[in-house]
Amino acid sequence: MKVVVNQVEKAFKKQRVLSQISLTIDSGRIFCLLGASGSGKTTLLRIMMGAIPAENGTVTVGGTKVPDRKLLAEMGYMPQNDALYEELSVWENLKFFAGLHKLSRKTFEKKATELLQVVDLLPEKNKLVRDCSGGMKKRISLAVALIHQPRLLLLDEPTVGVDPVLRRRIWAYLKQLKNSGITILITTHVMDEVTQCDDAALLRNGHIIAKDTVENLIGRTSCGNIEELFFMDGESEMEAALC
Amino acid sequence: MLSIVKRILGQIKNDKRSMGLLLFAPLLVLTLLYFILGDSNYVPQIAVYDMNEKFVTELEQNAHVVELNEKPETKEYLEENGIEALLWKDTTGTHIELLEQNSKSATALKAIQDTNKALQPAPAQSELLISYVYETADDNQLDSLSYVFLGVISFFFVFILSGMSFVRERFGQTLERMLMTPISRMDVIGGYTLGYGLLSAIQSVVIILFAVYVLQLSVAGSVSLCILVMILMAFSAVSIGALVSIFANNELQMVQFIPVVLIPQIFFSGLIPIDTIPFGLGNLCYLTPIYYGCAALEKIMIQGKGFMEIWPWIAGSAAFIGVLFFVNVLALKKYRRL
Numbered sequence: 001m002k003v004v005v006n007q008v009e010k011a012f013k014k015q016r017v018l019s020q021i022s023l024t025i026d027s028g029r030i031f032c033l034l035g036a037s038g039s040g041k042t043t044l045l046r047i048m049m050g051a052i053p054a055e056n057g058t059v060t061v062g063g064t065k066v067p068d069r070k071l072l073a074e075m076g077y078m079p080q081n082d083a084l085y086e087e088l089s090v091w092e093n094l095k096f097f098a099g100l101h102k103l104s105r106k107t108f109e110k111k112a113t114e115l116l117q118v119v120d121l122l123p124e125k126n127k128l129v130r131d132c133s134g135g136m137k138k139r140i141s142l143a144v145a146l147i148h149q150p151r152l153l154l155l156d157e158p159t160v161g162v163d164p165v166l167r168r169r170i171w172a173y174l175k176q177l178k179n180s181g182i183t184i185l186i187t188t189h190v191m192d193e194v195t196q197c198d199d200a201a202l203l204r205n206g207h208i209i210a211k212d213t214v215e216n217l218i219g220r221t222s223c224g225n226i227e228e229l230f231f232m233d234g235e236s237e238m239e240a241a242l243c
Numbered sequence: 244m245l246s247i248v249k250r251i252l253g254q255i256k257n258d259k260r261s262m263g264l265l266l267f268a269p270l271l272v273l274t275l276l277y278f279i280l281g282d283s284n285y286v287p288q289i290a291v292y293d294m295n296e297k298f299v300t301e302l303e304q305n306a307h308v309v310e311l312n313e314k315p316e317t318k319e320y321l322e323e324n325g326i327e328a329l330l331w332k333d334t335t336g337t338h339i340e341l342l343e344q345n346s347k348s349a350t351a352l353k354a355i356q357d358t359n360k361a362l363q364p365a366p367a368q369s370e371l372l373i374s375y376v377y378e379t380a381d382d383n384q385l386d387s388l389s390y391v392f393l394g395v396i397s398f399f400f401v402f403i404l405s406g407m408s409f410v411r412e413r414f415g416q417t418l419e420r421m422l423m424t425p426i427s428r429m430d431v432i433g434g435y436t437l438g439y440g441l442l443s444a445i446q447s448v449v450i451i452l453f454a455v456y457v458l459q460l461s462v463a464g465s466v467s468l469c470i471l472v473m474i475l476m477a478f479s480a481v482s483i484g485a486l487v488s489i490f491a492n493n494e495l496q497m498v499q500f501i502p503v504v505l506i507p508q509i510f511f512s513g514l515i516p517i518d519t520i521p522f523g524l525g526n527l528c529y530l531t532p533i534y535y536g537c538a539a540l541e542k543i544m545i546q547g548k549g550f551m552e553i554w555p556w557i558a559g560s561a562a563f564i565g566v567l568f569f570v571n572v573l574a575l576k577k578y579r580r581l
Binding site: 049051053070072073075077083084086087088089095096097101128144148 | 246253254258415417420422424426580581
């Protein structure tokens with residue numbers, strides 16, 4: 001699903017969080033929003049879903065203007081904190097969200113088993129979430145976002161606290177999803193994850209300071225170091241120091 | 244909607260302590276109240292002045308009697324000596340002077356009346372003139388307030404349960420996640436009301452059965468009608484809890500809201516006779532769901548009325564739940580515009 005963000009602006013109280021954000025995410029791509037914490041990544045993500053309104057500007061997803069309730073069925077959202085029910089088991093959490101999407105019992109069971117396999121939690125499916133570790137919760141949260149087979153996936157820092165082996169497995173699965181035509185938007189401040197994505201936009205203090213394909217962005221840095229992307233807005237002395 | 248109901252029941256099933264608190268805490272409080280307000284075998288102290296010998300001897304069966312040689316200044320005498328009642332006689336009849344109206348003075352009054360009855364099986368010839376130092380005479384006894392406590396206790400626990408879980412859901416951002424699915428706001432509120440309503444309905448049934456069959460609370464009317472009223476009250480408590488939690492930004496604020504919402508309701512629960520509230524403020528009772536519940540409970544438990552006589556209060560309760568439902572659906576717009 002193609003996502004078009006046009007001139008979006010947002011302020012909380014008097015503090016401007018996003019100004020003049022425009023970007024296009026093509027269907028079937030993995031798009032990365034890169035930025036330090038506090039740069040407005042999560043806010044932009046929530047505006048794109050329609051969770052919060054923007055003061056100015058529009059967002060369209062697959063040609064439909066956000067917010068739209070039917071559109072929500074096509075989106076899978078994984079929030080930054082886990083947003084799971086602690087008193088329910090892994091399986092019950094999946095079942096609840098599947099129920100909200102009105103999945104049939106059969107589809108749910110098949111899909112849930114498949115997803116728990118990917119995130120390596122199938123043996124622990126009856127464990128209560130409150131007994132799970134932080135990394136496990138992250139994986140459950142990812143599975144919840146995918147349970148209804150969304151066509152657009154919005155992942156807010158999905159791999160924080162996930163060990164490298166599993167991270168690789170999750171990335172392999174995300175690429176598999178991408179190949180089946182699903183559009184994926186992820187936010188991160190982990191630089192090495194950017195190389196896994198197709199396109200990236202750099203957010204700094206509510207402005208997009210660069211957007212391009214990841215390949216081109218890396219080409220623009222002087223020594224191929226992705227972290228340099230952060231210093232692209234003129235702080236060249238820092239850039240030199242890093243090389 | 245059904246998945247929300249199932250989820251709520253599942254959550255409480257896996258959280259044994261919350262379930263225990265939901266079911267047993269009200270019973271504990273109610274039992275405590277029962278003993279506090281119950282028959283304590285307290286022997287009242289009564290001072291008599293110039294009463295006949297026969298009466299005093301009989302009264303000593305029921306109370307500690309202090310015989311006085313001269314009539315003291317009532318107010319100071321009663322206060323200083325910790326005595327409940329002063330009894331004396333003149334041409335107009337027997338005077339009983341009491342300090343204030345409470346359960347202690349009620350026992351004194353009862354002792355005197357029992358004595359009178361024992362001496363004169365026929366209706367009293369000399370009139371009993373009761374006066375209170377601090378209050379006007381009224382036949383209001385604490386024992387008859389059981390319906391208030393039943394209503395308030397069940398309302399209290401349910402209100403906290405639903406309000407808190409809604410705030411927690413917002414805090415943990417599961418609410419946002421839930422709203423980022425195609426579910427309608429009406430389904431969210433409906434599921435919530437029904438889920439917690441079911442839990443509190445179970446609680447109401449447990450409370451009332453406990454009160455009637457274990458504590459032997461007297462119910463003049465039908466117990467099942469009481470249960471119906473309690474369940475309606477529980478549902479409105481759930482809705483009010485949800486509404487308040489929408490305006491509370493965290494758990495602390497929710498706790499601060501508890502007295503704000505609850506204490507005014509207790510005023511209108513029947514603890515204070517509504518007609519006596521000045522400036523027409525008593526009319527505010529129509530805005531408190533606890534009024535409908537407690538008024539109906541009073542009519543069933545004390546006056547033994549049936550459905551045909553209490554249906555306006557039941558309808559009031561139901562209307563309250565309906566209105567709150569739509570208010571909540573609108574208030575949820577704060578979190579999702581659709």
